[in-house]
Amino acid sequence: MNTLTIDQIKAQYPDEWVLVGNPSLSGATVLGGIVIDHSKDKREIAYRQPNWRAQFQSAITVFTGDKPKNRKFWL
Incomplete structure (x- = not known):
């Protein structure tokens, strides 16, 4: 598993x-982090x-697109 930057993950x-x-x-x-x-x-x-x-000490969920203005995200 490779560590990627956030730009690589988005791409x-x-x-x-x-x-x-x-x-x-x-x-x-x-x-960045490991996908x-x-x-x-x-x-x-x-x-x-x-x-x-x-396998991991911590994790986070990331959305890689543009968030719609009229939508609310509950995290």
Whole structure:
């Protein structure tokens, strides 16, 4: 598993939810990490990867597309 920057993750998985393991952060900004899983549907990731803690200390879910102005995201 390779560590990717957030720009590489956005390029490889456009407009998707990405579960990033052991993320490097600057405040609340994700700088990169290891891609564990990705999907167009955020809920799929939770169902497919319930045991991510066995390999990673922490993880964060990132949306790689533009967020619609009229949609609220509950994280």
